Amino acid sequence: MNNGYLETTKNIYKDAAENPQVGLCCTTTPIWQLPDLQIPQRMLEMNYGCGSTVNSRDLVNNPKILYVGVGGGMELLQFAYFNRQNAGVIGVDVVDEMLEASRNNFMAAESLNPWFKSQFIDLRTGDALHLPVEDNSIDIAAQNCLFNIFKEDDLKQALKEMYRVLKPHGRLVLSDPTCETKMPESLKEDERLRALCLSGALPLNDYVKMITDIGFGTIEIRAKRPYRILDPKHYDTEELIFIESVEVCAIKDPMPIDGPCVFTGKTAIYYGDNEYFDDNNGHVLMPNQPLAVCDKTAGNLSALNKNDIFISESTYFYDGGGCC
Known part of the structure; x- marks a missing residue:
């Protein structure tokens, strides 16, 4: 990532890897409580997401899992809980410091969880626009509060990459902020606010359309929750902007003749x-x-x-x- 806002994003998360920032992203989903799963404190402090991409019904029969944008490694650890195979979970990140922080967190996780081995997770340097992963090799791909950072062309490319690496009927699980209020251009172009998962939020229908335009034939809206407020007192906006987080599963099913099947509950x-x-x-x-x-x-x-x-x-x- 070497252009403008992506470089800003990389620098922000480099700092967040070296100096954990609790609340950098406001997670609105309770942390999974599972038998014999203990999450290191530093990993909790580096939980830079807006929801969860871990769903037990996705994780039967030892799927091959890809997670993009590793953060402190918490969701990688949760995925490994269900997988427990060497290199069964692949984690990809462009920030070397974040990968190193995750490696350290996994060593701490080993001391807390007798079942866990760091080799369950294969950490790779790479970015969402050029995934270092083979075609049609992944059962479950996931990202949490990353894709909303991308501008439209980059978002399309990131979605195409996820589609490429998934097996037929594979699942792309996403958690991102969405916003129904028109975001002012000044906020959309603010590189730091975009990197902090605030000003890149799309309306939900636009978000879903970008996913289905790539070819995903089935979409599940699994959860939708209040997330953040951008108010005129603190941000360059004339009206209150309400942001929600949404959890979505996009399935690489064939596209029906009459258009995608979108489940909104x-x-x-x-x-x-x-x-x-x-x-x-x-x-x-x-x-x-x-x-x-x-x-x-x-x-x-x-x-x-x-x-x-x-x-x-x-x-x-x-x-x-x-x-x-």
Whole structure:
């Protein structure tokens, strides 16, 4: 990374590696509490994320895992908890000092966790725009509060790289800030604010569209939470800017002919008198049995104008078992 804002980002996180800065990113998700998992204090202090990318239902059958932007190594350690294979988890970072800090944190983790070995994690120097990883070799790829830093062209390239390295049906798990208020140009161009995961936040629909434009056929919105406020008193903005963090899983499924399946937490419930309702498009609704539906299916069901099907609003929480 050698252009403008990316160089600023690199310098900020070089300093954060050498001098941990609690609250550099405001994590809004409680730290995983798992049996026999102890996280070193310094690793906790270097938890520079805005959510979590670790989900146990993604991590069955010993998947090969890639994590980009290692921070203090906490999520790498959590991924290794589920994997426990030599080099089963790959960590990539452009900041050498952050890689070195993670190595030290893993040695501390070994003393706290008898099950853990540092060789479970393969740390590599590289950046998100040119991943040092083979094509179609990864089951689960993840990043936490990194991609929102990128400007549009770089974000597209980072997403293309994740798509390239994932196996078919592999999962890209992301946690990033989003913002529905138009971000002032002065804030968007502020290199430090962008590096601190504040001014690069996109509206959620734009964020999802960038992911699906790369080719991911299924999108899951798993969580959406309040994150930060940019106010006129402290920032160059005329109005209050509310930022949320979102956790998303993008699956490398084939793209459906009628467009991607995006799950935002909508549910369909059939409460008619028949034994079931079949929309003749692959979706069967049983009476009073809620079915999670993607936004596309929700729209199609709503267009039928039936008075015995209820479609909920988006909850922005989805944990599987849906229509597609």
